[in-house]
Amino acid sequence: MLFTSYGFLLFFVVVFFLYWLLLREKKWWKNWVILVASYVFYGIADWKMIPLLAVATAIFYWLGIRIRSAKTEKGSNAYKIIGIVLGVGTLVYFKYFNFFVQSFSDMFSAMGLQVNLHAFNIIIPLGVSYFTFKLISYVIDVYNEEMEPCRDFVVFADYVAFFPTIMAGPIDRPRAFISQLQVNRSFDRGMAVDGCRQILWGLFKKIVIADNCTIAIDEVFAMSQVPASLYLVGALLAIFQLYADFSGYSDMAIGLGKLLGVNVTRNFRYPFFATNIAEFWRRWHMSLTKWMTDYVFTPLSFVMRKWGKFGLIVAILVNMLLVGLWHGDNWTYAVFGLFHGLLFIPLIITGGFNARQNEKTIKFGLPHPVSLLKMLCIFGLCTCGIIIFNAESVGDALGYFRSMADVDIWRASYRFFLFPKNYVGFLVVFMLVVEWIQRDREHALDLTRIKYRWGRWLIYYIVILAIIFFDAMSADQFIYLKF
Amino acid sequence: MKKFIIDIVIFFALIIVAAIPVDLAISAHKRSVTDDLRYSQWNDMLDGNVNADLIIMGASRARMHLDTEILDSVLGVNSYNLGMDGTWLNYQIKKYDVLCEYNVKPKVVVQCISYGSLKYDDDWYPIETIFPYFTNRIMWKHIIWESNHNYFQKFLPCYRYLNYARFARPMKGVIHKGYLPSDASWSVEGFTKKDSTDFLYDERTTVVFEDYVRRLQHDGIKMVLLFPPQYIGLTQRIAGLDRMYKYYDSISAVYNIPIMDYHYDSISYDTQYFCEPTHLNRTGAELFTRKFAKDLDSVLNSAGN
Numbered sequence: 001m002l003f004t005s006y007g008f009l010l011f012f013v014v015v016f017f018l019y020w021l022l023l024r025e026k027k028w029w030k031n032w033v034i035l036v037a038s039y040v041f042y043g044i045a046d047w048k049m050i051p052l053l054a055v056a057t058a059i060f061y062w063l064g065i066r067i068r069s070a071k072t073e074k075g076s077n078a079y080k081i082i083g084i085v086l087g088v089g090t091l092v093y094f095k096y097f098n099f100f101v102q103s104f105s106d107m108f109s110a111m112g113l114q115v116n117l118h119a120f121n122i123i124i125p126l127g128v129s130y131f132t133f134k135l136i137s138y139v140i141d142v143y144n145e146e147m148e149p150c151r152d153f154v155v156f157a158d159y160v161a162f163f164p165t166i167m168a169g170p171i172d173r174p175r176a177f178i179s180q181l182q183v184n185r186s187f188d189r190g191m192a193v194d195g196c197r198q199i200l201w202g203l204f205k206k207i208v209i210a211d212n213c214t215i216a217i218d219e220v221f222a223m224s225q226v227p228a229s230l231y232l233v234g235a236l237l238a239i240f241q242l243y244a245d246f247s248g249y250s251d252m253a254i255g256l257g258k259l260l261g262v263n264v265t266r267n268f269r270y271p272f273f274a275t276n277i278a279e280f281w282r283r284w285h286m287s288l289t290k291w292m293t294d295y296v297f298t299p300l301s302f303v304m305r306k307w308g309k310f311g312l313i314v315a316i317l318v319n320m321l322l323v324g325l326w327h328g329d330n331w332t333y334a335v336f337g338l339f340h341g342l343l344f345i346p347l348i349i350t351g352g353f354n355a356r357q358n359e360k361t362i363k364f365g366l367p368h369p370v371s372l373l374k375m376l377c378i379f380g381l382c383t384c385g386i387i388i389f390n391a392e393s394v395g396d397a398l399g400y401f402r403s404m405a406d407v408d409i410w411r412a413s414y415r416f417f418l419f420p421k422n423y424v425g426f427l428v429v430f431m432l433v434v435e436w437i438q439r440d441r442e443h444a445l446d447l448t449r450i451k452y453r454w455g456r457w458l459i460y461y462i463v464i465l466a467i468i469f470f471d472a473m474s475a476d477q478f479i480y481l482k483f
Numbered sequence: 484m485k486k487f488i489i490d491i492v493i494f495f496a497l498i499i500v501a502a503i504p505v506d507l508a509i510s511a512h513k514r515s516v517t518d519d520l521r522y523s524q525w526n527d528m529l530d531g532n533v534n535a536d537l538i539i540m541g542a543s544r545a546r547m548h549l550d551t552e553i554l555d556s557v558l559g560v561n562s563y564n565l566g567m568d569g570t571w572l573n574y575q576i577k578k579y580d581v582l583c584e585y586n587v588k589p590k591v592v593v594q595c596i597s598y599g600s601l602k603y604d605d606d607w608y609p610i611e612t613i614f615p616y617f618t619n620r621i622m623w624k625h626i627i628w629e630s631n632h633n634y635f636q637k638f639l640p641c642y643r644y645l646n647y648a649r650f651a652r653p654m655k656g657v658i659h660k661g662y663l664p665s666d667a668s669w670s671v672e673g674f675t676k677k678d679s680t681d682f683l684y685d686e687r688t689t690v691v692f693e694d695y696v697r698r699l700q701h702d703g704i705k706m707v708l709l710f711p712p713q714y715i716g717l718t719q720r721i722a723g724l725d726r727m728y729k730y731y732d733s734i735s736a737v738y739n740i741p742i743m744d745y746h747y748d749s750i751s752y753d754t755q756y757f758c759e760p761t762h763l764n765r766t767g768a769e770l771f772t773r774k775f776a777k778d779l780d781s782v783l784n785s786a787g788n
Contacts, residue, residue: 006633187484187487193487196491457494457497464498468646469645
């Protein structure tokens with residue numbers, strides 16, 4: 001049941017009214033509504049995996065309590081380690097087992113050794129990468145005394161299975177999320193209206209930008225002879241497709257949360273306006289980056305601090321390798337992660353790693369030429385990363401780069417990019433302009449600075465018309481659902 | 484909460500209120516269109532302007548291959564071509580049902596068939612052809628209610644027009660009673676694209692088709708099954724051609740319906756008459772219609788005897 005489907009609209013309307021109109025003074029009722037809705041939502045997508053979700057939730061709930069009630073530090077640490085092993089083990093088993101088997105098999109074959117390693121037919125549970133990360137962060141945070149263990153099972157189960165985020169994030173952190181469910185929520189009109197705006201912008205990005213980019217990419221590669229310049233166009237479209245698809249999904253998830261009175265963590269902050277790679281990762285898939293920073297990079301860099309910048313480089317390479325591998329069981333993801341890790345090295349050497357850089361502007365709010373140049377450089381490098389990310393294999397990625405590195409790269413394909421029949425270039429530019437103007441806001445459709453309601457409504461109507469008019473009718477899955 | 488819900492209701496109500504007159508205006512405009520085949524056929528049908536002795540039913544081949552002006556002059560009848568691109572038999576038959584609600588039933592039905600006619604699809608294609616008629620009760624009864632339009636398209640004013648605006652391709656030209664030929668010349672690319680194809684068969688369509696045949700017989704309407712010309716190279720690539728002939732031969736035998744087959748006619752061997760493997764161009768269509776009209780005349784006369 002996709003957020004963009006009519007079925008989901010009906011589902012959410014029912015949930016919304018049950019949540020706010022019945023027993024409105026009872027927080028337990030709201031929490032139960034979220035729980036039932038989340039399991040129904042998850043069950044519709046993949047009912048066979050409900051037991052896994054429920055059992056994992058129960059185990060980590062128990063572990064959280066045991067970590068705090070353990071009499072010794074050693075015992076407490078043991079429960080934490082059990083939690084981490086279980087969380088990582090679940091993830092590794094479902095997502096990477098066959099990958100490791102295949103990789104070992106290939107490695108032994110390359111060494112001339114014949115081993116009988118058999119891959120299993122493993123079905124990957126939907127959202128496993130997201131809910132296992134939530135569970136792991138919970139046991140670590142409880143162990144680190146950053147939060148009290150949750151003693152309300154329904155609240156904890158809501159945190160794990162919260163339906164707007166279970167399939168594709170954002171990855172909420174336990175302290176911020178659980179504390180919201182432990183108190184009763186009263187309807188906040190401003191929050192709900194903002195949620196609607198954010199959903200609308202998310203729909204725009206998914207339906208208008210991402211799905212049209214998908215069609216345009218298909219058009220490019222349906223051509224019998226693709227010139228190098230169109231490979232470049234394909235790569236550019238791919239990064240916009242991925243951004244619009246994933247950030248659109250995140251916006252919808254956050255908006256749905258707001259409609260239920262729950263703040264979901266932010267996942268994107270206009271990453272194309274980043275002026276260095278560190279800033280890019282502070283803006284792209286922020287919930288994953290923050291998670292990895294807190295639980296992998298920071299401890300690792302602490303351990304390696306005696307090696308100075310070299311230690312920092314190793315920590316960032318390991319961290320980015322894991323960020324890449326989080327996406328799935330393909331070496332392309334590992335190379336994607338390492339590629340981004342390597343981009344950090346100049347920043348670490350020059351000491352700009354931790355410096356926050358905001359984009360500078362000149363007259364009329366236009367970006368400063370130096371900032372613009374930096375943004376374009378980062379964008380170009382990230383586009384190269386997306387080529388690796390999207391490729392079937394590392395060889396395919398190299399082949400793509402080779403196809404791009406041809407003299408006919410200069411043969412103009414701007415016509416395709418700017419004026420194809422689905423106007424995708426124009427739509428992408430429109431999205432970027434709106435996001436640039438609104439870059440200090442949480443989302444691009446935050447129009448609270450417009451004083452008059454008719455002015456705001458006019459813009460909403462225009463966005464709705466654009467969604468209806470430019471609907472690509474392809475009803476594509478969200479890309480990040482597969483991770 | 485109350486204010487939020489009221490705001491939401493007002494927000495969407497305003498859209499709907501504003502969209503109703505726009506929808507009515509667009510529909511009224513399209514109801515008067517005569518130079519776009521997507522609407523002119525339906526407009527003629529719903530205005531009761533068809534009233535033909537002979538109608539041609541089928542998909543794009545019917546539309547492009549049979550010149551009604553030639554048929555009228557050679558056969559001395561009033562003919563009308565109801566062929567429309569991309570439609571399968573199940574939808575062509577619904578169209579016939581709408582025709583009969585507003586017009587005198589024909590005396591002869593020429594039913595164009597091909598390897599794809601028995602496919603089943605609940606897509607109404609081209610989907611926009613029925614958009615202007617969403618206020619018509621008969622259209623709802625026969626087509627819209629069962630079509631695969633979603634509820635928003637069915638019930639929200641204007642939505643369907645906006646939603647499909649980018650995909651709509653006009654079918655403009657000089658239209659003569661449903662006949663709209665192509666002036667394109669042979670395209671090799673078109674031929675290479677059609678690598679191979681299969682005889683498409685779905686029992687849901689055959690049930691509807693055979694019921695339609697029985698209804699025509701019950702109403703005393705003569706029926707002719709027509710395999711119009713297609714480029715021989717394409718015919719040779721159709722898998723299951725035997726199964727196709729077997730099926731239609733059995734229909735022909737059971738209901739005593741003549742089949743006129745031009746798959747192996749000399750026209751089918753000459754690319755100068757085609758714009759691509761499946762469709763004749765204007766020259767080919769005119770040549771074929773003359774030939775067909777003569778053949779039909781003798782078939783009908785012998786059937787009449």
